[in-house]
Amino acid sequence: MMQEPDRELLKEIQKAHHQMPRWVIVLLLSGLVIVTAYFTATLLILLLISGIVAYLLSSIIKRIEYLGIKRAVAVAAVYVTAGLLLIGVDILIVPCLQQETRNITEKLPEITQQAEGAFRDLRDYPVAGEVIDKIIGGIAQPGHMISKMLNMSDLFSQAASVAFAMILIPFFVFFLLKDWPEVRNRIMRWIPSPYVETSIAAFSEIDILAGSYLRGLAIECSSVGAMASVGLALLGVDYPVTLGIVTAAANVIPYIGPIISCVIACLIAFIQFKSIGIVINVALLYTGIKLLDDFLVQPLTIGRSVKLHPMLLVITIIAGQKLFGIMGMVLAVPAVTIAQKVVVIFLEHGRNRTGRSEALKHSHEIIV
Amino acid sequence: MIKLFGWALDKEKERRVAILQKVHLFKGLRRNLLMKLLVDLVEKEYEAGELIFSEGEIGKALYIILEGSVALTKKGKEAPLVLAELQAGSYFGELALIDQMPRFATASAQEKTILLIMYKSYFDDLIKGSAAISSRVLLNLVELLSVYVRKNHDART
Numbered sequence: 001m002m003q004e005p006d007r008e009l010l011k012e013i014q015k016a017h018h019q020m021p022r023w024v025i026v027l028l029l030s031g032l033v034i035v036t037a038y039f040t041a042t043l044l045i046l047l048l049i050s051g052i053v054a055y056l057l058s059s060i061i062k063r064i065e066y067l068g069i070k071r072a073v074a075v076a077a078v079y080v081t082a083g084l085l086l087i088g089v090d091i092l093i094v095p096c097l098q099q100e101t102r103n104i105t106e107k108l109p110e111i112t113q114q115a116e117g118a119f120r121d122l123r124d125y126p127v128a129g130e131v132i133d134k135i136i137g138g139i140a141q142p143g144h145m146i147s148k149m150l151n152m153s154d155l156f157s158q159a160a161s162v163a164f165a166m167i168l169i170p171f172f173v174f175f176l177l178k179d180w181p182e183v184r185n186r187i188m189r190w191i192p193s194p195y196v197e198t199s200i201a202a203f204s205e206i207d208i209l210a211g212s213y214l215r216g217l218a219i220e221c222s223s224v225g226a227m228a229s230v231g232l233a234l235l236g237v238d239y240p241v242t243l244g245i246v247t248a249a250a251n252v253i254p255y256i257g258p259i260i261s262c263v264i265a266c267l268i269a270f271i272q273f274k275s276i277g278i279v280i281n282v283a284l285l286y287t288g289i290k291l292l293d294d295f296l297v298q299p300l301t302i303g304r305s306v307k308l309h310p311m312l313l314v315i316t317i318i319a320g321q322k323l324f325g326i327m328g329m330v331l332a333v334p335a336v337t338i339a340q341k342v343v344v345i346f347l348e349h350g351r352n353r354t355g356r357s358e359a360l361k362h363s364h365e366i367i368v
Numbered sequence: 369m370i371k372l373f374g375w376a377l378d379k380e381k382e383r384r385v386a387i388l389q390k391v392h393l394f395k396g397l398r399r400n401l402l403m404k405l406l407v408d409l410v411e412k413e414y415e416a417g418e419l420i421f422s423e424g425e426i427g428k429a430l431y432i433i434l435e436g437s438v439a440l441t442k443k444g445k446e447a448p449l450v451l452a453e454l455q456a457g458s459y460f461g462e463l464a465l466i467d468q469m470p471r472f473a474t475a476s477a478q479e480k481t482i483l484l485i486m487y488k489s490y491f492d493d494l495i496k497g498s499a500a501i502s503s504r505v506l507l508n509l510v511e512l513l514s515v516y517v518r519k520n521h522d523a524r525t
Contacts, residue, residue, distance in 0.1 A: 065378075065407045066400055068385075073376040181411075188412040193419045197428040200410050200487045208489070 023195055026187075045327045046165055050172035054180070055214055057082075061177055075177045079170075093241070100239045202345045206338050213334045216301035221248040223297050224258075224289055228265070231285040235278065237269045247286075251293075252330045254313060258293075262286035312336075381406060384434060388484075390457040391432055392512060396504045405494070409484040414477035423474045427464030429487045433457065436481025440473045453478065462512060465491045 057078055064074035184203075191199045225248025233240040243265050250257035250264075262283060269278045313333060320332025381403065388394055388402045397405075411434070414420060420431065423443055431438075433456050440460060441448040451473050454460060460475060465488055495502035 062407055065381075066404045068378055068381055068403055069376050070378045185411050185413070188410060191412075193414075193421065194425070196412060196485070197421070197425075197487070200485055201428060201489070203410070204487050204489045 023191060023199075026190055042161075045324070046168050047172060048327060048331060049165075050169050050176060052214060053169065054173045054176035055210060056218060057173070057177060058180070059211070059215070071181065072178055075174060078177075079174065096241050097245075100242045104239065104242075198345060202342050205341050205345060209338055209341060210334060213337070216298075217252060220293065220297050220301045221251045223301075224248055224251045224293050227289045227292065228261070228286070231289065232265060232269075232282070235269070235281055235285065237265065237278070237282065238272050239268065243268065247289075253326075254317060254333060256317060256329070258286065258290050384484075387434060387457050388432065391459050393430070393459065393462060393505060393508050395508050397501065401501060405486075406484070408490060409486050412483050412485060414481045414483065416477060416479045416481075418477045418481075420475035420477060420483070421461070421471050423472065424470045426468050427461055427471045428468060429461060429485050430459060430465050430491070431461050431475070432459040432484040432486070434482040434484055437478045438475050438481060438483075439478050440475050442473045448474070462509070464488065466509070 060078055061071065061074045064077060065071055069077075188196070188199075225244045228247035229240045229244025232243050237243070243261075246264060247258075247261040250261035253260075265286065266279045266282045269282045270276075272278075316332045316336045317329050320328035320330075320335075322328070324331070384406055385399060385402045388406060389399075394402060394405065409432075414436070420438065421427070423441075433454055435456055437456070438454045438458075438460065440451040440454065442451050443449075461471070463469065464471075465486070468488070495505055
């Protein structure tokens with residue numbers, strides 16, 4: 001039997017429907033948080049790294065939750081497993097890295113001399129002399145770099161920052177992972193009803209985009225780093241593991257990263273062998289890796305998640321670097337891609353709302 | 369084994385999975401898949417009288433009532449008509465998963481209500497994930513549609 005609803009209740013419903021959206025306040029508060037965070041950039045970077053790590057781990061946590069296990073227990077289980085894995089990495093890879101870094105530290109004076117000698121030899125090649133003068137005169141002057149690296153106060157402050165980050169990041173990650181469903185539910189509670197479905201659409205798209213980008217990037221960088229390590233070891237270049245890690249880390253920055261890592265590897269190889277032949281071999285190796293990455297690894301990992309015009313992509317990276325340094329370069333591309341997608345979703349939402357009366361004409365033709 | 373690790377199991381999730389098991393759309397799905405649905409779906413709490421969606425809005429999601437009750441009303445010539453009052457374990461807005469047409473009715477919470485919201489892309493992912501799941505869920509959906517068609521036919525004749 002059909003019932004007539006309470007008119008007062010319906011008025012309240014309509015009033016709530018037309019209230020000023022609370023998401024405007026949330027947006028303003030978020031803006032305030034971002035501006036404050038910009039002025040405390042270190043905290044923002046730590047939070048961003050924690051967010052990325054938490055995001056990468058969240059899919060594992062979800063898989064454990066599918067078994068009906070409490071989220072807190074799933075997070076604890078992942079932490080214990082990650083701890084055991086880190087011990088494994090510490091046993092297998094860290095000694096190799098320590099050996100390489102010890103070699104670099106011990107041989108620094110020798111490497112400096114070799115570098116200067118190599119640069120002197122390189123002067124014999126056409127145009128090279130002028131370029132080398134500029135490099136030595138600029139930031140890449142080996143003596144200046146080494147003295148800067150060996151500045152003890154700098155080293156201590158860097159070590160303190162690393163230790164600070166090593167404590168804070170796992171702390172932030174733990175709570176981000178454990179409390180995320182509750183945070184999400186609270187955010188959902190604040191969103192007014194007319195915006196719920198659009199907000200879920202935005203959440204869903206961000207989840208899909210960020211998920212495919214970050215997980216794909218992690219796999220892609222590891223693959224590129226491993227290929228570079230093996231290739232450099234086969235070419236007989238010193239410090240292949242360290243260079244592989246540098247290549248993997250630099251690969252995070254589109255376009256510019258692979259060029260930086262290639263230049264570093266070429267320089268190390270040239271200093272070691274003092275021959276243009278090895279530089280060509282290393283450059284060929286990095287070109288091969290880049291081609292493999294572009295045509296095989298990237299389509300299988302990141303796929304088409306980033307749909308930015310190449311020109312906009314480069315502008316984004318430069319703007320990211322200017323605003324937030326290296327982390328800005330790394331995060332600018334996914335951030336702009338996500339922002340672009342969210343804007344499209346909200347524009348579509350606006351169109352759907354304004355086009356409601358037109359759509360209503362067809363509503364009588366549907367069943368429910 | 370279950371007794372040994374009983375402390376690690378989430379009792380609230382178990383209770384909610386039992387509610388999902390009653391949803392016709394997910395009839396025949398295994399418990400682990402229902403648990404996956406539960407973890408992935410968005411939860412939202414509505415106060416008594418709060419609007420969930422309005423008639424004529426483009427629908428993009430299915431709603432499952434975990435707690436509370438929901439009234440579905442339709443604009444009438446003089447006053448809105450109450451089409452249905454749904455209790456915990458019921459669901460509404462399922463056609464939004466197939467097309468993105470305007471909502472036929474207005475939904476509002478009658479009391480403090482907790483809803484699980486399945487956005488269309490989650491549903492698309494769900495049916496793309498496995499042939500067995502997609503055939504089961506789509507079969508359930510076709511069953512529902514056939515009921516709607518018959519009801520509509522009966523009402524017209």
